Amino acid sequence: MFSLILLSVSSGVAGAAVDKRIPVPAGYVAPSYYPTPHGGWTPDWSESYHKASLLVSNMTLAEKTNITAGSGLFMGRCVGNTGSALRVGIPQLCLQDGPLGLRNSDHITAFPAGITVGATWDKDLMFRRGVAMGEEFRGKGVNIHLGPSVGPLGRKPRGGRNWEGFGSDPVLQAFGGALSIEGIQSVGVIATMKHLIANEQEQYRMYSLAQPGMSSNVDDRTLHELYLWPFAEGVRSGVGAVMMAYNAINGSACSQNSYLINGILKDELGFQGFVMSDWLAQLSGVASALSGLDMSMPGDVYIIPLLGNTYWMSEYSRSILNGSIPVDRLDDSVTRILAAYFQMGQDRNYPRPNFDTNTQDAEGPLYPGALISPRGIVNEFVNVQANHAEVAREVARDAITLLKNINGSLPLSRNSTLKIFGTDAEKNPDGINSCADQGCNKGTLGMGWGSGSARYPYLDSPIDGLKSRSANFRFFNTDSLPSNSNPAPGDTAIVFVSADSGENYITVENNPGDRTSANLNLWHNGDKLVQDVAAAYSNVIVVVHTVGPVLLEAWHDLPSVNAVLFAHLPGQEAGDSLMQILYGDVSPSGHLPYTIPTSESNYPSSVSLVSFQVGQPQDTFTEGLYIDYRHFHAANITPRYAFGHGLSYTTFAFSNATITPVTPLTATPPPRPAKGSTPTYYTTIPPASEAYWPANFPRIWRYLYPWLEKPDADRAAAAVNSSTKYPYPPGYSTTQTAGPASGGAQGGNPALFNTAYRLTVTVTNTGTAPGKAVAQLYVQFPAGIPVDTPTIQLRDFAKSATLAAGESAALELRLTRKDLSVWDVAAQNWVVPDVQGDYGVWVGGSSDALRVRCGTVGAACEERGEGPV
Numbered sequence: 025m026f027s028l029i030l031l032s033v034s035s036g037v038a039g040a041a042v043d044k045r046i047p048v049p050a051g052y053v054a055p056s057y058y059p060t061p062h063g064g065w066t067p068d069w070s071e072s073y074h075k076a077s078l079l080v081s082n083m084t085l086a087e088k089t090n091i092t093a094g095s096g097l098f099m100g101r102c103v104g105n106t107g108s109a110l111r112v113g114i115p116q117l118c119l120q121d122g123p124l125g126l127r128n129s130d131h132i133t134a135f136p137a138g139i140t141v142g143a144t145w146d147k148d149l150m151f152r153r154g155v156a157m158g159e160e161f162r163g164k165g166v167n168i169h170l171g172p173s174v175g176p177l178g179r180k181p182r183g184g185r186n187w188e189g190f191g192s193d194p195v196l197q198a199f200g201g202a203l204s205i206e207g208i209q210s211v212g213v214i215a216t217m218k219h220l221i222a223n224e225q226e227q228y229r230m231y232s233l234a235q236p237g238m239s240s241n242v243d244d245r246t247l248h249e250l251y252l253w254p255f256a257e258g259v260r261s262g263v264g265a266v267m268m269a270y271n272a273i274n275g276s277a278c279s280q281n282s283y284l285i286n287g288i289l290k291d292e293l294g295f296q297g298f299v300m301s302d303w304l305a306q307l308s309g310v311a312s313a314l315s316g317l318d319m320s321m322p323g324d325v326y327i328i329p330l331l332g333n334t335y336w337m338s339e340y341s342r343s344i345l346n347g348s349i350p351v352d353r354l355d356d357s358v359t360r361i362l363a364a365y366f367q368m369g370q371d372r373n374y375p376r377p378n379f380d381t382n383t384q385d386a387e388g389p390l391y392p393g394a395l396i397s398p399r400g401i402v403n404e405f406v407n408v409q410a411n412h413a414e415v416a417r418e419v420a421r422d423a424i425t426l427l428k429n430i431n432g433s434l435p436l437s438r439n440s441t442l443k444i445f446g447t448d449a450e451k452n453p454d455g456i457n458s459c460a461d462q463g464c465n466k467g468t469l470g471m472g473w474g475s476g477s478a479r480y481p482y483l484d485s486p487i488d489g490l491k492s493r494s495a496n497f498r499f500f501n502t503d504s505l506p507s508n509s510n511p512a513p514g515d516t517a518i519v520f521v522s523a524d525s526g527e528n529y530i531t532v533e534n535n536p537g538d539r540t541s542a543n544l545n546l547w548h549n550g551d552k553l554v555q556d557v558a559a560a561y562s563n564v565i566v567v568v569h570t571v572g573p574v575l576l577e578a579w580h581d582l583p584s585v586n587a588v589l590f591a592h593l594p595g596q597e598a599g600d601s602l603m604q605i606l607y608g609d610v611s612p613s614g615h616l617p618y619t620i621p622t623s624e625s626n627y628p629s630s631v632s633l634v635s636f637q638v639g640q641p642q643d644t645f646t647e648g649l650y651i652d653y654r655h656f657h658a659a660n661i662t663p664r665y666a667f668g669h670g671l672s673y674t675t676f677a678f679s680n681a682t683i684t685p686v687t688p689l690t691a692t693p694p695p696r697p698a699k700g701s702t703p704t705y706y707t708t709i710p711p712a713s714e715a716y717w718p719a720n721f722p723r724i725w726r727y728l729y730p731w732l733e734k735p736d737a738d739r740a741a742a743a744v745n746s747s748t749k750y751p752y753p754p755g756y757s758t759t760q761t762a763g764p765a766s767g768g769a770q771g772g773n774p775a776l777f778n779t780a781y782r783l784t785v786t787v788t789n790t791g792t793a794p795g796k797a798v799a800q801l802y803v804q805f806p807a808g809i810p811v812d813t814p815t816i817q818l819r820d821f822a823k824s825a826t827l828a829a830g831e832s833a834a835l836e837l838r839l840t841r842k843d844l845s846v847w848d849v850a851a852q853n854w855v856v857p858d859v860q861g862d863y864g865v866w867v868g869g870s871s872d873a874l875r876v877r878c879g880t881v882g883a884a885c886e887e888r889g890e891g892p893v
């Protein structure tokens with residue numbers, strides 16, 4: 025894990041100040057926001073809060089602090105393990121990665137990655153994959169699933185972890201995230217939406233003694249309209265946990281940024297669950313508590329973990345006894361954690377962990393991070409796969425995005441003679457799990473690397489798929505054109521190429537997470553392989569497994585390159601899902617979740633990777649709202665393939681659109697509902713005895729505990745009367761407030777989510793093959809408004825069932841008040857910039873193929889010869 029890297033960085037290096045803010049460019053601010061709003065004020069959580077607060081009122085100080093932090097790095101079976109409060113029936117809670125399946129375990133499903141899910145544009149599949157994943161986490165005894173990832177958003181095409189999320193658009197990302205959460209939590213697992221926020225680059229993300237983590241400098245409007253959007257939707261779906269990012273926002277580290285946690289997340293978005301740090305991202309004890317952090321993971325200090333040092337646990341007990349942290353802050357954190365536990369029904373027959381993330385052996389140390397640990401059974405090899413391979417395969421298949429298909433080269437005919445090239449077509453010969461956390465790119469690329477990976481239970485490779493079709497093929501397992509392939513006139517050549525990325529603690533082929541040296545090129549000389557095959561064969565199909573955009577220019581227009589498919593990151597189901605498309609059992613129906621450029625210079629320079637800077641690396645989001653297609657439109661650049669592009673074996677026409685006003689608009693939303701009641705917490709400091717070590721407790725060295733030695737606890741209690749006080753930050757207060765106008769329910773003011781317009785559109789299969797259509801809805805703000813807006817912005821989408829040739833279906837889409845608003849920085853609210861104005865509501869199969877325009881003025885729709893871009 026990252027810990028070893030941290031250790032090597034930190035030894036012998038003089039400390040950089042992390043307690044002081046380092047200046048950021050003018051105009052980017054991280055103001056104070058205190059106190060942490062108490063949770064429990066939305067009706068949908070009140071019963072769980074009632075149960076949780078009853079319990080909390082009966083817990084001792086040490087029982088409470090034991091719940092708010094992990095027991096230490098490698099101190100349990102899961103990647104994170106909280107302390108317990110067994111006297112009141114609360115076990116240790118197990119936290120485990122990751123967004124595409126249960127990391128470091130067996131008998132699980134390695135689902136397609138988030139980016140693949142995004143490419144399906146299928147809300148039902150997004151939900152069903154979430155349910156299947158939830159069932160697996162529950163079956164293995166995980167209380168808290170560390171996914172989905174909706175940040176990074178994909179601002180930087182080379183960013184290492186974009187593939188864990190659903191695409192470079194806030195609305196696609198929001199549906200992917202929210203529907204995953206709903207699926208995961210439907211079976212009682214607490215989902216964790218991560219990473220709040222703007223962790224758009226891997227390298228330099230973490231604070232260490234040597235250097236502070238990078239500061240993502242983001243203005244308030246951009247934050248609201250892009251990066252926060254998916255988090256708002258996840259909160260609206262009732263997500264139980266949120267993980268803070270490693271980096272800073274506007275100079276203040278996310279894990280102790282009071283504006284972000286107290287202000288935006290807990291007050292404006294009305295988040296009722298609990299907030300955890302990313303692993304070793306907590307930088308302080310008191311400051312992080314006051315800023316709204318509820319759980320420290322894995323519990324150790326970030327500087328040198330594994331020595332039994334912690335900012336919370338025993339230190340939290342001390343900070344309560346000496347009066348630095350108000351008691352209600354601790355009680356609110358514990359109540360939030362337990363409320364999430366009750367909200368998901370985990371008090372009723374929830375399984376205990378039956379796997380171990382640290383080893384594949386059946387037996388091992390119970391606390392591998394301790395020098396001396398008791399041993400026991402740690403892996404019980406419980407099979408949780410059920411029939412989840414089916415939904416995994418469906419996602420992998422329906423994500424496959426056909427970018428180009430000329431001369432009818434696809435689908436293949438049953439008797440095609442195939443020559444297959446590229447090591448990406450077959451499993452890693454060293455073993456499908458030979459690289460820890462998939463930290464290599466060898467063989468079929470089914471996922472990126474890092475904590476967002478899982479071990480494959482098996483990998484159905486494209487070659488396996490061809491074998492099971494008894495196809496007539498020869499496979500050349502090499503990334504250069506062999507001299508013995510003997511091209512014959514009737515041959516179809518299929519070339520497999522890939523591009524990988526991952527998390528920063530592993531460097532693969534000189535890429536430290538981000539695609540630092542690979543750039544946006546294919547790996548392993550993929551361009552040359554395609555060129556050489558294209559020179560030798562007259563019918564070439566290129567299949568790309570990729571984490572994100574790659575440059576296709578070196579070969580895309582060569583005369584023999586007839587078809588190009590993106591199979592994204594299919595997980596374990598790479599083979600048959602692809603065969604179903606290649607052989608035409610099913611028409612491709614995936615669409616790009618990002619734009620494919622013609623050159624990296626198409627992007628604004630501000631989205632390049634930030635390289636080493638002395639002091640705190642500054643990453644300033646000067647492009648504002650203009651990322652991905654929003655930028656391409658503003659800069660008038662035609663990409664190689666537009667956001668949302670995707671062909672089928674058939675064609676679709678959109679017609680008979682209608683737009684119906686539902687809730688009348690006003691410039692600002694109606695006033696928010698007042699906060700409901702929250703639990704009453706004692707403010708009295710508990711007696712020091714509540715934090716004394718229990719007698720004869722068998723301590724494990726380095727394990728993190730909530731207790732203090734008696735003299736130590738007594739001294740802390742006596743310090744309450746000391747004249748030395750904790751240096752509270754400017755703006756610090758303990759008085760609960762009514763909350764901002766933009767809040768009012770989970771996700772924000774509920775009126776923001778009122779449907780303003782409902783749309784219907786008929787989609788007709790105008791070709792000859794059956795297929796599924798995707799309707800994408802983009803909004804164009806009225807001309808002449810005083811605020812700058814991107815030309816078009818995705819706001820909704822819908823995928824049809826399979827339509828036979830000639831068949832039609834009606835699809836429903838909707839626009840909310842928020843969809844038609846901009847974030848007004850001065851008013852600190854969502855404002856409809858022109859209530860009477862004519863919004864263009866465009867519907868079509870891709871951002872560059874919008875031919876149906878509905879207008880809000882007159883509520884009429886028409887078909888146009890030209891789209892808005």
Ligand code: NOJ
Binds near residue numbers: 218302475
């Ligand atoms: C760090 C990663 O950023 C996060 O996504 C993950 O959940 C934790 N490590 C735990 O592995």
